[in-house]
Amino acid sequence: MDRLRGIEYFVSAAELGSISAAADALGVSPPAVSKLLAALESRLRIPLFTRTRRGIVLTRDGEGYLARCRKILEDIESAEAALTIPAQSPRGTLVVGVPPNLATYCIAPALHRFRGRFPEIIIHLRRAYRDSDLAAQGLDVLLALAWLGKDDLIASRLAQTRFLICAAPAYWAKAGTPQVPADLATHDCLVYRIPERPCLISGRSLEAKSAPPSNSGPRPYATSKAGSSLLH
Incomplete structure (x- = not known):
């Protein structure tokens, strides 16, 4: 049997005090709820409900089982909710390798805007160059002033630069x-x-x-x- 579905059906039936009401809330037929609850009791080898003309009543074992099942469902909901947080608000530490000149003139001035947009991301800047070993230096990303020419990395062009002839x-x-x-x-x-x-x-x-x-x-x-x- 589907243990999680059995727990959901059991909690719904226990809270509503009726198999028919639980079936309506779950969008299934009453026989489907009855069958799964019977299978659950058979697997546990303990009666969870006392059946009466007015509905169903939890046994003492059923009351203890209900408290634990509620906690299981709450933990599942909490775990699923936590998985959606990174997509909505990125967080964590990002180690960025960058040449000193690029860090000074381009990255540092932009950090304030980045922090304003992603306040839960911590940026660590480390001196690195296009031939740096990302894994050895513990880098998550490398900003380089050239194409890397490495087959084991994914590279994207962020911007273009131009060189000028200057003199006093x-x-x-x-x-x-x-x-x-x-x-x-x-x-x-x-x-x-x-x-x-x-x-x-x-x-x-x-x-x-x-x-x-x-x-x-x-x-x-x-x-x-x-x-x-x-x-x-």
Whole structure:
């Protein structure tokens, strides 16, 4: 027999004091309720009801069984209700791997809005790069400035960036202003480069003169601002 259904039928019949009333409440026929209650008593080997002309009355054993059955049904309802909470209000801890520059300029300013929308999610930011091992670092998600190129991860593009050619006025006055991408080959360039990706301008690879590439934003910016080179 279906134990859970038997408990539901038993509780309904006990609370309403009538098999017919229980059948109406459950949307089934009275014989269906009677049959399941009889099977329940047979399995337990204990009479749960005393049948009278006016209806049914719980035995002493039936009263004790009713209290426990009510608790079982309440626990089931509570468990099912708890499962719907995450879908309505996400909660928990999210460990996000992110490069330092991206964390400083993009993620940190957006955290306030994120917390306002998802107050029950705790964000932990950890320094990580595109070649980071998510499992080894305990990361739930990785924000990278490039496609990961890993078959075991699911990647989605969140946004696009663009690179600009910048320099201090003092540098332009000293070295002149490039007119076409090829002119950059004669300039001292501090190139912000994502590891393992070429620096492209108009679809062509750019080889900077003298200055090595960098993947750290603030230091090249400070050097370029001082007028010693242009920044790409």
